[in-house]
Amino acid sequence: MNTTTKDMIFGIVLVILSVFVFIYSSTFPEFAVRGERLPGPRFFPSILAFILFGFGIFYTVTGLIRLTLDKKQNRSMEKHSTRVVINVLFSIMSVILFVPFVNLIGLILTIIILGSSLMTLLYVKWYRSVIYSTILAILIYLIFQLLFKIPLPEGALISLLVR
Amino acid sequence: MNQFLQVISPDVIIPLILAMVFGVFVGAIPGLTATMGVALIIPITYYMNPLAGLAMVLGVSFTAIFAGDIPATFLRIPGTPASGAATLDGFELSKKGKGSLALTLDLLCSSLGGLIGVFLLIMVAPPMAKFALKFTNFEYFWLGIFGLSMAAVLSKGNTIKGFVSAVIGVLISTIGIDVTTGYPRFTFGITELMDGVSFIPAMIGLFGLSEVLKRVQLGSENLELPAIKDKSKLSIKEAFSSIGKHIFTLIRGSFIGTFTGALPGAGADIAAWVSYGVEKNISRDKNIGKGSLRGVIAPTSANNAAIGGTWIPALVFGVPGDSITAIVLGAMLMYGLRPGPLIFTESRELVNQLFIIAILVQILLIPIGWLGIKTFSLILRLRSGIVLTAVVFFSIIGAYAIRNSFFDIYIMLIFGLIGYCLEKISVPLAPMILGLILGPMIEDNLRVGLIKTKGNFGPFLSRPISLILFIMIILILAGPQFFSLMKKNRPK
Numbered sequence: 075m076n077t078t079t080k081d082m083i084f085g086i087v088l089v090i091l092s093v094f095v096f097i098y099s100s101t102f103p104e105f106a107v108r109g110e111r112l113p114g115p116r117f118f119p120s121i122l123a124f125i126l127f128g129f130g131i132f133y134t135v136t137g138l139i140r141l142t143l144d145k146k147q148n149r150s151m152e153k154h155s156t157r158v159v160i161n162v163l164f165s166i167m168s169v170i171l172f173v174p175f176v177n178l179i180g181l182i183l184t185i186i187i188l189g190s191s192l193m194t195l196l197y198v199k200w201y202r203s204v205i206y207s208t209i210l211a212i213l214i215y216l217i218f219q220l221l222f223k224i225p226l227p228e229g230a231l232i233s234l235l236v237r
Numbered sequence: 238m239n240q241f242l243q244v245i246s247p248d249v250i251i252p253l254i255l256a257m258v259f260g261v262f263v264g265a266i267p268g269l270t271a272t273m274g275v276a277l278i279i280p281i282t283y284y285m286n287p288l289a290g291l292a293m294v295l296g297v298s299f300t301a302i303f304a305g306d307i308p309a310t311f312l313r314i315p316g317t318p319a320s321g322a323a324t325l326d327g328f329e330l331s332k333k334g335k336g337s338l339a340l341t342l343d344l345l346c347s348s349l350g351g352l353i354g355v356f357l358l359i360m361v362a363p364p365m366a367k368f369a370l371k372f373t374n375f376e377y378f379w380l381g382i383f384g385l386s387m388a389a390v391l392s393k394g395n396t397i398k399g400f401v402s403a404v405i406g407v408l409i410s411t412i413g414i415d416v417t418t419g420y421p422r423f424t425f426g427i428t429e430l431m432d433g434v435s436f437i438p439a440m441i442g443l444f445g446l447s448e449v450l451k452r453v454q455l456g457s458e459n460l461e462l463p464a465i466k467d468k469s470k471l472s473i474k475e476a477f478s479s480i481g482k483h484i485f486t487l488i489r490g491s492f493i494g495t496f497t498g499a500l501p502g503a504g505a506d507i508a509a510w511v512s513y514g515v516e517k518n519i520s521r522d523k524n525i526g527k528g529s530l531r532g533v534i535a536p537t538s539a540n541n542a543a544i545g546g547t548w549i550p551a552l553v554f555g556v557p558g559d560s561i562t563a564i565v566l567g568a569m570l571m572y573g574l575r576p577g578p579l580i581f582t583e584s585r586e587l588v589n590q591l592f593i594i595a596i597l598v599q600i601l602l603i604p605i606g607w608l609g610i611k612t613f614s615l616i617l618r619l620r621s622g623i624v625l626t627a628v629v630f631f632s633i634i635g636a637y638a639i640r641n642s643f644f645d646i647y648i649m650l651i652f653g654l655i656g657y658c659l660e661k662i663s664v665p666l667a668p669m670i671l672g673l674i675l676g677p678m679i680e681d682n683l684r685v686g687l688i689k690t691k692g693n694f695g696p697f698l699s700r701p702i703s704l705i706l707f708i709m710i711i712l713i714l715a716g717p718q719f720f721s722l723m724k725k726n727r728p729k
Contacts (some may be wrong), residue, residue, distance in 0.1 A: 196622030
């Protein structure tokens with residue numbers, strides 16, 4: 075995607091965001107004291123929505139003009155290999171999966187499983203990934219659970235097995 | 238004396254040293270920034286007493302900025318953005334087999350520059366705080382806007398996008414219960430959002446996770462770091478003699494660094510470039526850029542001095558000087574401390590102890606930095622995949638640990654994705670944090686001011702300090718455009 079298209083998308087997103095903020099904040103109640111209207115909860119978000127709308131229009135219009143004026147512009151597409159997309163997606167997934175995993179199997183096992191998978195995906199040999207993610211899990215456990223006494227979930231499955 | 242003894246007690250000094258070691262690690266790994274280091278360490282400090290926590294934050298920020306110069310010198314890869322300017326001459330010296338001299342100079346100049354920055358902070362901050370007591374809602378409103386404008390203008394040529402980023406940050410800050418009326422805004426019925434967006438998870442997401450997402454896109458070759466080439470010995474004696482020869486460069490760099498750092502929105506990276514640029518312009522040394530010692534001394538003394546500078550507006554007005562102090566201000570509020578002019582009277586002891594710690598950090602920087610340089614080869618042996626995975630899990634646990642809330646992990650993820658997408662379209666992230674921090678200050682003071690004046694905006698401009706601040710904002714926003722227009726229209 076070239077810069078012009080990116081800016082145009084940015085502009086459109088800003089317009090949508092500002093319209094949403096404007097409409098949503100208009101549902102906020104008025105603030106009146108002894109019959110006198112004062113700047114209430116909707117006052118400031120409305121101003122911000124107005125500013126963002128202006129910038130959104132600016133980016134959309136300038137993007138459109140640039141596109142029309144220079145149709146031959148370099149449409150260099152950012153080509154991402156499947157592997158790169160998988161890397162990004164798995165990094166996001168490891169955050170999303172962390173919560174259900176940690177609730178089920180506890181912190182240490184979660185970090186070992188998700189950590190070694192992520193490391194392997196990021197070009198670290200699998201056996202090294204397991205070693206390093208185990209060290210990482212123990213380090214995090216020592217710092218947060220033992221040193222700072224933060225109750226980290228031990229996992230439903232683990233507590234069931236221990237009992 | 239009692240304050241000094243409290244500072245050097247094991248409860249404070251051990252976490253400080255550990256934080257400095259962590260700072261070396263964060264700074265020396267390209268891609269991990271000092272801001273990220275501070276964001277990752279805040280959750281750990283949350284469970285400590287404020288003094289130890291702030292000591293750790295100070296330790297990480299100063300050390301990481303220095304450590305960023307290590308890969309900058311040996312590998313031509315700045316470890317942190319603040320080391321960008323140090324790369325030029327440092328790497329050239331490395332190519333000539335003088336990499337170790339350059340790094341020893343970096344270390345000493347960082348320590349001395351930091352020391353000058355801290356002394357300037359000690360001298361400037363208290364009288365400024367007395368002056369700041371004259372500020373009312375009207376002045377604080379403009380001060381907040383001033384902070385945002387500076388952040389936007391200094392967004393490296395992305396002024397408009399910087400401003401938009403700041404406005405988005407301010408908008409996010411409106412999420413939660415409205416202080417004046419108690420009405421929940423943009424919470425969509427989610428109880429966790431009633432207190433607003435948790436600041437630390439948001440920071441960790443913006444700077445930690447988004448950086449990981451950015452870097453995992455690189456192919457296997459780009460994720461690898463090249464090996465060290467310079468194996469010459471470190472020489473303190475030679476470095477001291479070089480500093481002696483260029484003492485004015487060091488002093489100049491430190492002063493420039495402190496004052497640039499004190500501008501809201503500037504920070505260590507801009508300070509280093511400004512200092513480097515000034516040195517290049519005023520010095521007769523034509524070797525700058527080709528391996529000059531001046532080219533090493535000027536930016537490295539400036540970037541560490543800038544940290545002292547960034548604390549001036551942070552402590553005096555509660556306005557962060559850069560993204561690091563923005564995070565620190567959020568942390569101070571969590572500790573129950575209220576940055577601003579009153580902190581100098583209400584928590585004078587803590588302020589004094591902070592100053593002592595800042596000086597101590599500069600002294601400790603020399604042995605710890607020395608060890609950092611020595612162990613750099615070990616750190617570099619770790620593959621990026623390992624480091625990035627560690628950052629992901631420290632980010633997750635860091636976000637969770639603040640309130641023991643799984644919801645904050647998702648907040649961190651959302652901000653990570655926002656940061657990743659915004660960086661893809663060249664929108665700077667630092668103004669967003671400033672917006673997040675300054676948003677409540679701007680809104681509260683605007684609304685309280687308008688309530689006081691019954692909706693009349695006049696007093697916002699008629700009071701002398703307000704007017705000066707307003708004119709400064711106009712000059713900052715319009716100045717660069719005006720000068721470039723003048724330059725274009727000048728007859729040839």
